[in-house]
Amino acid sequence: xxxxxxxxxxxxxxxxxxxxxxxxxxxxxxxxxxxxxxxxxxxxxxxxxxxxxxxxxxxxxxxxxxxxxxxxxxxxxxxxxxxxxxxxxxxxxxxxxxxxxxxxxxxxxxxxxxxxxxxxxxxxxxxxxxxxxxxxxxxxxxxxxxxxxxxxxxxxxxxxxxxxxxxxxxxxxxxxxxxxxxxxxxxxxxxxxxxxxxxxxxxxxxxxxxxxxxxxxxxxxxxxxxxxxxxxxxxxxxxxxxxxxxxxxxxxxxxxxxxxxxxxxxxxxxxxxxxxxxxxxxxxxxxxxxxxxxxxxxxxxxxxxxxxxxxxxxxxxxxxxxx
Amino acid sequence: xxxxxxxxxxxxxxxxxxxxxxxxxxxxxxxxxxxxxxxxxxxxxxxxxxxxxxxxxxxxxxxxxxxxxxxxxxxxxxxxxxxxxxxxxxxxxxxxxxxxxxxxxxxxxxxxxxxxxxxxxxxxxxxxxxxxxxxxxxxxxxxxxxxxxxxxxxxxxxxxxxxxxxxxxxxxxxxxxxxxxxxxxxxxxxxxxxxxxxxxxxxxxxxxxxxxxxxxxxxxxxxxxxxxxxxxxxxxxxxxxxxxxxxxxxxxxxxxxxxxxxxxxxxxxxxxxxxxxxxxxxxxxx
Amino acid sequence: xxxxxxxxxxxxxxxxxxxxxxxxxxxxxxxxxxxxxxxxxxxxxxxxxxxxxxxxxxxxxxxxxxxxxxxxxxxxxxxxxxxxxxxxxxxxxxxxxxxxxxxxxxxxxxxxxxxxxxxxxxxxxxxxxxxxxxxxxxxxxxxxxxxxxxxxxxxxxxxxxxxxxxxxxxxxxxxxxxxxxxxxxxxxxxxxxxxxxxxxxxxxxxxxxxxxxxxxxxxxxxxxxxxxxxxxxxxxxxxxxxxxxxxxxxxxxxxxxxxxxxxxxxxxxxxxxxxxxxxxxxxxxxxxxxxxxxxxxxxxxxxxxxxxxxxxxxxxxxxxxxxxxx
Numbered sequence: 001x002x003x004x005x006x007x008x009x010x011x012x013x014x015x016x017x018x019x020x021x022x023x024x025x026x027x028x029x030x031x032x033x034x035x036x037x038x039x040x041x042x043x044x045x046x047x048x049x050x051x052x053x054x055x056x057x058x059x060x061x062x063x064x065x066x067x068x069x070x071x072x073x074x075x076x077x078x079x080x081x082x083x084x085x086x087x088x089x090x091x092x093x094x095x096x097x098x099x100x101x102x103x104x105x106x107x108x109x110x111x112x113x114x115x116x117x118x119x120x121x122x123x124x125x126x127x128x129x130x131x132x133x134x135x136x137x138x139x140x141x142x143x144x145x146x147x148x149x150x151x152x153x154x155x156x157x158x159x160x161x162x163x164x165x166x167x168x169x170x171x172x173x174x175x176x177x178x179x180x181x182x183x184x185x186x187x188x189x190x191x192x193x194x195x196x197x198x199x200x201x202x203x204x205x206x207x208x209x210x211x212x213x214x215x216x217x218x219x220x221x222x223x224x225x226x227x228x229x230x231x232x233x234x235x236x237x238x239x240x241x242x243x244x245x246x247x248x249x250x251x252x253x254x255x256x257x258x259x260x261x262x263x264x265x266x267x268x269x270x271x272x273x274x275x276x277x278x279x280x281x282x283x284x285x286x287x288x289x290x291x292x293x294x295x296x297x298x299x300x301x302x303x304x305x306x307x308x309x310x311x312x313x314x315x316x317x318x319x320x321x322x323x
Numbered sequence: 324x325x326x327x328x329x330x331x332x333x334x335x336x337x338x339x340x341x342x343x344x345x346x347x348x349x350x351x352x353x354x355x356x357x358x359x360x361x362x363x364x365x366x367x368x369x370x371x372x373x374x375x376x377x378x379x380x381x382x383x384x385x386x387x388x389x390x391x392x393x394x395x396x397x398x399x400x401x402x403x404x405x406x407x408x409x410x411x412x413x414x415x416x417x418x419x420x421x422x423x424x425x426x427x428x429x430x431x432x433x434x435x436x437x438x439x440x441x442x443x444x445x446x447x448x449x450x451x452x453x454x455x456x457x458x459x460x461x462x463x464x465x466x467x468x469x470x471x472x473x474x475x476x477x478x479x480x481x482x483x484x485x486x487x488x489x490x491x492x493x494x495x496x497x498x499x500x501x502x503x504x505x506x507x508x509x510x511x512x513x514x515x516x517x518x519x520x521x522x523x524x525x526x527x528x529x530x531x532x533x534x535x536x537x538x539x540x541x542x543x544x545x546x547x548x549x550x551x552x553x554x555x556x557x558x559x560x561x562x563x564x565x566x567x568x569x570x571x572x573x574x575x576x577x578x579x580x581x582x583x584x585x586x587x588x589x590x591x592x593x594x595x596x597x598x599x600x601x602x603x604x605x606x607x608x609x
Numbered sequence: 610x611x612x613x614x615x616x617x618x619x620x621x622x623x624x625x626x627x628x629x630x631x632x633x634x635x636x637x638x639x640x641x642x643x644x645x646x647x648x649x650x651x652x653x654x655x656x657x658x659x660x661x662x663x664x665x666x667x668x669x670x671x672x673x674x675x676x677x678x679x680x681x682x683x684x685x686x687x688x689x690x691x692x693x694x695x696x697x698x699x700x701x702x703x704x705x706x707x708x709x710x711x712x713x714x715x716x717x718x719x720x721x722x723x724x725x726x727x728x729x730x731x732x733x734x735x736x737x738x739x740x741x742x743x744x745x746x747x748x749x750x751x752x753x754x755x756x757x758x759x760x761x762x763x764x765x766x767x768x769x770x771x772x773x774x775x776x777x778x779x780x781x782x783x784x785x786x787x788x789x790x791x792x793x794x795x796x797x798x799x800x801x802x803x804x805x806x807x808x809x810x811x812x813x814x815x816x817x818x819x820x821x822x823x824x825x826x827x828x829x830x831x832x833x834x835x836x837x838x839x840x841x842x843x844x845x846x847x848x849x850x851x852x853x854x855x856x857x858x859x860x861x862x863x864x865x866x867x868x869x870x871x872x873x874x875x876x877x878x879x880x881x882x883x884x885x886x887x888x889x890x891x892x893x894x895x896x897x898x899x900x901x902x903x904x905x906x907x908x909x910x911x912x913x914x915x916x917x918x919x920x921x922x923x924x925x926x927x928x929x930x931x932x933x934x935x
Binding site for chain 1: 812891
Binding site for chain 2: 681706714717722731778781
């Protein structure tokens with residue numbers, strides 16, 4: 001196996017709020033290989049987005065990375081000066097947000113913005129920049145790309161704007177793209193188009209992708225491996241098919257059972273009781289214990305790591321893994 | 324409510340401003356007890372004491388801490404009573420203007436159509452020229468007196484409240500919870516009084532605090548121009564005007580002390596209003 | 610089973626509001642754009658007693674506008690809507706309490722300055738279903754029925770999570786003792802595990818109260834789970850309607866087929882999944898395509914589709930489809 005592209009070890013990002021310390025990310029470790037698509041799944045407040053923002057150094061105060069290490073192609077990113085982080089961002093690591101408006105400047109044409117993004121890292125002539133921008137727009141499925149370089153962001157539909165944002169992310173040929181819920185705001189038919197193209201693009205350009213989503217089905221359609229987050233921790237990780245077929249962690253099981261598609265129509269769903277704990281007051285030991293059908297007295301102690309082939313879980317009482 | 328107060332108390336400046344406002348209100352209320360002299364009682368005035376500097380011991384046998392004015396009034400007493408009149412006028416005008424403005428604004432938002440157009444056109448027209456001008460014309464037409472002055476101040480200020488109420492009510496009306504109430508269905512009166520009004524009131528009260536300060540300064544301006552209250556009830560504006568002619572002759576205290584009192588009052592009310600506005604504006608919330 | 614809701618040829622136009630300047634210009638003979646937007650055009654359907662009709666479509670297809678008309682919030686521009694033969698609205702005002710609504714966003718649909726007990730009891734008190742003195746016990750009963758602690762009646766909405774607020778919104782709607790419940794994307798803003806809890810609550814209460822429902826959602830799997838019949842909307846019209854099992858198993862309209870193929874399926878085996886995304890984007894409702902509105906994106910479109918709009922026609926079984934080639 002080649003050297004990993006990204007090694008995250010014991011990452012902890014905390015928010016120091018008036019009400020106390022919110023441990024949004026609390027001891028996250030994972031490895032990403034070049035060209036790999038990793039799905040990061042969790043519900044709101046699980047820390048999946050904060051993990052993504054931590055990787056590219058975009059955690060806003062009162063949030064702060066308080067511990068752990070992020071090694072990108074051998075280089076330590078935690079504590080890297082802002083100047084060097086900026087140089088890395090957009091060139092070797094790019095980000096796609098849920099709301100493409102966040103990355104697109106409303107008063108500049110798409111062509112100008114893409115040229116600026118290129119010229120920020122390389123000496124590129126205007127003509128060459130326009131050519132590369134048009135090529136990239138064509139690759140993400142925007143018809144008549146050369147003509148649309150002169151359009152402003154508001155002249156594109158929601159789905160097209162997200163494609164433009166993806167094209168901008170791909171522009172400098174990054175080694176890693178972090179996508180935070182990029183299709184959540186889009187209609188099913190547009191989401192399907194983008195997933196389809198994303199998959200093809202990642203395969204042909206060899207870019208590694210971290211796909212952050214609340215939607216297990218989307219992740220299962222796209223990713224090679226999946227990380228399931230709960231209350232700031234990765235509770236389960238492994239190859240997508242194996243994890244979804246027979247999860248080790250009761251939370252993953254509960255999440256799957258909550259999907260209407262997993263139950264016969266009209267029947268009650270097997271729901272997870274209760275709500276996610278406040279990050280300000282996590283229960284001792286396993287944070288999922290208060291909602292877990294398998295929990296007992298042992299769960300008040302920090303859960304051990306369970307290794308099963310390529311899979312891992314943090315649980316005192318993991319489910320049987322099918323062969 | 325407790326959380327609201329705690330957040331307010333975190334801003335030291337606003338806290339101090341609130342203390343100043345409360346102190347002024349208490350002092351004005353207790354003026355008959357605190358003031359050494361009743362400045363409205365012409366019999367107690369002695370022209371021999373006129374225009375004396377601060378600290379002068381007058382014919383009544385006590386020291387005039389802030390000096391005396393041209394009629395021989397003790398300035399400290401005059402300021403204490405004057406603050407009371409200013410607050411009284413400001414609060415009366417502010418409250419009436421808030422009520423009138425809220426009714427018109429909510430009516431416009433609720434009724435729509437030509438009622439909305441008519442009300443808001445008039446309001447916009449009025450907002451487009453200076454309040455002082457309208458107040459001047461009205462006082463000139465209506466004559467002097469407390470009631471007339473309040474009418475003039477309300478006429479000059481209700482438009483701000485109407486605009487705020489209209490904006491807030493229009494926004495609230497489009498929200499799902501109002502739609503949910505209409506879908507129950509509940510009567511329009513029920514929706515307006517139980518749902519729209521309680522959500523429109525907070526921004527109006529914030530505007531109200533600032534407008535009370537504006538009413539006070541407007542009243543002072545009118546009195547300074549001699550169009551406010553009759554000279555028998557000297558408000559702060561008139562005290563300043565009375566002292567104005569003696570500024571050049573070095574008897575600055577007659578104008579300066581009432582001026583300082585006026586500025587402190589207006590600035591303190593505005594600081595309280597600003598903090599309330601910041602705290603109730605969801606866009607500024609952390 | 611008899612039809613309880615009858616909608617015939619419902620249409621809703623939104624006329625562009627002209628500014629004063631536009632109106633003056635128009636008075637002087639200038640050409641001013643006054644073309645109305647048709648959000649819903651000529652929609653007819655019926656819901657049987659005790660049945661849940663699912664309404665699916667992508668954003669801008671008119672499903673929410675249709676839902677708001679059925680809920681009695683928005684008067685139709687044309688057409689007729691009746692419950693057991695009685696009109697839902699008269700002179701632009703809703704006249705019945707038999708239809709109640711659960712809205713999408715539980716953060717917006719509850720008055721932030723009212724205690725939730727008052728929110729639940731105000732409708733029943735206003736319509737004399739209960740007396741004011743009975744309100745506390747009534748509220749406690751409903752809170753318990755939606756799975757909340759009766760003691761929370763004195764709290765304000767911001768003290769609740771999204772799922773709990775949606776429970777309150779459901780209690781508010783059901784406390785009016787409706788026969789029909791309109792649910793407009795009731796779980797769209799909730800997390801998966803909370804969504805399952807709310808869907809279960811919905812299924813339980815629907816059965817306990819014998820409710821008839823119009824369930825609007827963009828989520829095909831949620832609609833499949835709760836609906837007996839489904840209607841698929843595209844650009845303001847129903848393109849396919851029929852029993853959920855039939856429509857999902859054998860969709861007849863190319864749009865329904867495309868939509869079902871677009872949904873990522875949970876991949877449980879190691880095989881690669883292929884998508885069949887629908888090509889192109891939704892056309893603007895300002896200038897709908899000629900003939901069949903779906904023809905620019907349809908793989909089976911012919912000249913007939915470009916020229917003539919297909920009517921919603923019954924097909925074998927109970928399904929009706931608006932397609933020349935179904």
